Amino acid sequence: MAKSVITIGPYHPLQEEPELFRLTIEGEKVLNIDVMVGYNHRGIEKLSESRTFDQATFVIERICGICSTSHPFAYTRAVEDIIGLEVPERAKYIRTIVAEIERIHSHLLWMGLAGHFLGYNTVYMWVWKLREEILDVLEALTGNRNNYAMFKPGGVRRDINPDDISFVLKKIDGILPTIEMLKKAILDDPVLHARLKGIGTFTREEAIDYCALGPTSRASGVARDVRKDTAYGAYDRIDWDMIVTENGDVFDKAVIRILETYESVKIVKTCLQNLPGGEIDLNITSIPPGEGIGAHEAPRGETFHYVRSDGTNRPVRHKVRAPTFMNLPTLKATVPGCTISDATIILAAIDPCYCCTERMVAVRSPEGDLLYNGDDLVRLSQEKTASIMKRMGIK
Amino acid sequence: METAKYLFLFIIFPGFLFTALVGFFSVWVDRKVTARVQWRVGPPFLQPLYDFFKLLGKETLLPKKGSPLVFLAAPIFSLMAIVLVSTILWVGIFWKQSFIGDLIVVVYLLIIPSLSFMIGAMASGNPLATVGASREMKLIIAYELPFLICLATAILKSGASIQLAVIASSPVIASISGALASIVVLLCIHAKLGFTPFDVAEAETEIMEGIFIEYSGIPLALIKLTQAMMLFTLPIFLITVFLGGMNFSGWGILWSILKYVLVLVLIIVIKNTNPRVRVDQALKFFWLYLVPVSIVAFLLALLGMIYGIAWL
Numbered sequence: 001m002a003k004s005v006i007t008i009g010p011y012h013p014l015q016e017e018p019e020l021f022r023l024t025i026e027g028e029k030v031l032n033i034d035v036m037v038g039y040n041h042r043g044i045e046k047l048s049e050s051r052t053f054d055q056a057t058f059v060i061e062r063i064c065g066i067c068s069t070s071h072p073f074a075y076t077r078a079v080e081d082i083i084g085l086e087v088p089e090r091a092k093y094i095r096t097i098v099a100e101i102e103r104i105h106s107h108l109l110w111m112g113l114a115g116h117f118l119g120y121n122t123v124y125m126w127v128w129k130l131r132e133e134i135l136d137v138l139e140a141l142t143g144n145r146n147n148y149a150m151f152k153p154g155g156v157r158r159d160i161n162p163d164d165i166s167f168v169l170k171k172i173d174g175i176l177p178t179i180e181m182l183k184k185a186i187l188d189d190p191v192l193h194a195r196l197k198g199i200g201t202f203t204r205e206e207a208i209d210y211c212a213l214g215p216t217s218r219a220s221g222v223a224r225d226v227r228k229d230t231a232y233g234a235y236d237r238i239d240w241d242m243i244v245t246e247n248g249d250v251f252d253k254a255v256i257r258i259l260e261t262y263e264s265v266k267i268v269k270t271c272l273q274n275l276p277g278g279e280i281d282l283n284i285t286s287i288p289p290g291e292g293i294g295a296h297e298a299p300r301g302e303t304f305h306y307v308r309s310d311g312t313n314r315p316v317r318h319k320v321r322a323p324t325f326m327n328l329p330t331l332k333a334t335v336p337g338c339t340i341s342d343a344t345i346i347l348a349a350i351d352p353c354y355c356c357t358e359r360m361v362a363v364r365s366p367e368g369d370l371l372y373n374g375d376d377l378v379r380l381s382q383e384k385t386a387s388i389m390k391r392m393g394i395k
Numbered sequence: 396m397e398t399a400k401y402l403f404l405f406i407i408f409p410g411f412l413f414t415a416l417v418g419f420f421s422v423w424v425d426r427k428v429t430a431r432v433q434w435r436v437g438p439p440f441l442q443p444l445y446d447f448f449k450l451l452g453k454e455t456l457l458p459k460k461g462s463p464l465v466f467l468a469a470p471i472f473s474l475m476a477i478v479l480v481s482t483i484l485w486v487g488i489f490w491k492q493s494f495i496g497d498l499i500v501v502v503y504l505l506i507i508p509s510l511s512f513m514i515g516a517m518a519s520g521n522p523l524a525t526v527g528a529s530r531e532m533k534l535i536i537a538y539e540l541p542f543l544i545c546l547a548t549a550i551l552k553s554g555a556s557i558q559l560a561v562i563a564s565s566p567v568i569a570s571i572s573g574a575l576a577s578i579v580v581l582l583c584i585h586a587k588l589g590f591t592p593f594d595v596a597e598a599e600t601e602i603m604e605g606i607f608i609e610y611s612g613i614p615l616a617l618i619k620l621t622q623a624m625m626l627f628t629l630p631i632f633l634i635t636v637f638l639g640g641m642n643f644s645g646w647g648i649l650w651s652i653l654k655y656v657l658v659l660v661l662i663i664v665i666k667n668t669n670p671r672v673r674v675d676q677a678l679k680f681f682w683l684y685l686v687p688v689s690i691v692a693f694l695l696a697l698l699g700m701i702y703g704i705a706w707l
Contacts, residue, residue, distance in 0.1 A: 006602070013603055014600045025522075028526070028674065119670055121667070122667045122668060124433075125434055126434065339673060341673045343601075
């Protein structure tokens with residue numbers, strides 16, 4: 001049978017963000033996969049270097065609309081690492097609460113999308129309706145449904161009103177039966193079992209070799225979770241379990257996400273009930289020269305930020321590594337050998353977030369390596385603008 | 396005069412126009428029930444009609460590397476076939492006119508839409524359409540076998556007649572074999588309609604509508620129209636052959652419409668409570684589970700005929 005190449009992306013109903021997967025297929029079977037990102041480079045790191053440390057938090061928050069707490073969490077930890085400070089206890093708890101509610105909403109969002117990718121639009125609509133409750137909770141706590149603007153270096157921007165706690169607890173308790181119903185509906189469906197079990201198996205060895213992160217690695221039996229590995233936030237002060245499964249297939253990744261939702265509910269409830277009093281902000285006035293790193297377990301895996309300061313009010317270097325950057329290459333191990341139908345759900349199972357991952361791609365031409373530096377990019381951009389203006393007759 | 400009469404039957408009632416209008420109504424029912432199941436509001440009553448006319452006004456793009464004639468002829472053939480099926484069925488229902496062997500003609504005509512979609516997809520030269528066409532081919536192979544065995548059961552139950560009017564007058568479902576065969580045929584019709592869990596050939600999130608990926612404008616509108624008509628005609632076919640037919644005298648009108656709506660809603664609910672299966676799983680489902688069931692139904696019907704037991 002003849003080999004042919006089909007593409008998933010850059011514009012495809014599977015995923016709304018620009019990314020390109022080139023699948024080499026033989027009939028229904030996928031022989032190879034080529035992953036390309038870099039369609040929508042936004043230069044966030046450079047932007048962040050032109051803002052003050054406080055302003056950069058807002059830019060960083062907009063790296064990703066879904067995990068818009070994870071990036072600020074890692075960034076503020078990096079800045080606090082430069083100073084060598086511990087944030088107040090109450091701020092730690094508030095940070096943990098917002099981060100965990102975000103995890104619930106992110107995992108619910110993934111469940112809905114996974115249903116959509118499988119053609120199960122009823123699950124998609126149901127889960128997204130339930131997710132609205134969580135967004136209501138976030139709105140009550142932070143004032144925003146997304147991009148919460150809660151974090152700042154040295155603490156949090158907004159305190160939790162004691163009157164809101166009972167509302168949040170009620171909402172969180174109210175969502176438990178529906179998650180329970182979803183868990184039963186999704187995990188006991190024989191057709192879903194047939195579609196998900198044994199598909200895209202990612203072994204423990206591969207997970208270690210590829211440095212997979214988050215649920216992608218935990219589904220393969222690698223117990224890797226920043227919340228357990230390093231003590232930060234309120235995670236070391238409360239009792240919760242890391243969910244690890246052994247099979248590494250798509251089904252296990254779904255199981256991990258559903259069970260993690262329960263753990264997040266548990267963490268949020270414990271935090272709200274034991275919320276300590278005191279300050280929420282250290283009111284940092286200056287950042288000394290130095291460099292710092294910060295990590296946070298985002299819903300998709302470890303988000304890692306590196307910040308260097310030269311003593312002014314702006315970072316001189318800010319480096320972001322989103323979890324999808326590490327999880328995308330795992331498709332090389334899981335996709336080849338499966339069918340096209342399975343390939344789509346395997347692509348979705350790492351819960352990819354391309355806007356976090358977008359970065360400049362240097363194109364390798366047959367003549368040799370093409371490496372772009374800043375001047376080249378400016379030149380390319382000017383040439384393109386000139387050619388468009390010429391074509392459209394603009395002087 | 397005869398020609399004018401047949402043209403009227405084919406084009407106005409109960410052919411093209413009638414089938415199209417009730418087809419759009421069925422699409423609206425489908426979209427509305429789907430929306431209610433999914434906690435949404437759903438579209439207004441005339442939305443399928445608006446969609447159709449809007450598509451008619453869109454530009455028709457032809458694939459450069461394809462074969463334009465075959466590509467454009469495919470939707471027309473599928474439309475003609477389904478209009479003909481509807482005409483034959485409804486002439487039988489309204490005027491009790493049928494000819495010997497019309498069941499066989501209808502069975503052949505019902506394969507034509509799937510076949511012509513497949514050929515049109517192949518003619519477009521798009522690799523995703525080719526994948527879709529190969530899936531459609533596998534799906535046809537999967538569902539036609541149990542479909543035909545179950546029709547044979549219906550023929551046996553109605554006294555070895557291959558005339559729709561005779562089969563319609565005997566409620567096949569009122570027996571064990573007939574009930575089994577009805578369920579199998581319902582699932583086969585589901586696959587013929589290309590609904591989830593058997594929408595492998597279209598599979599929006601995998602191969603971007605697969606067989607229809609290159610269609611636009613008027614040809615796409617014709618395909619949507621064909622699918623709307625199939626959503627109307629195939630349940631009517633199931634009712635005619637298995638559920639005692641449609642009857643438009645006295646209280647029979649209500650009972651007939653109720654039967655149609657029940658079958659339609661059953662199809663829509665199945666569609667909305669299942670994820671899409673893989674094409675190999677679909678083949679396995681039809682051949683490993685439904686073929687044995689339909690063979691059992693056929694044997695029961697045979698025993699029932701030999702020993703004269705009506706409920707078998």
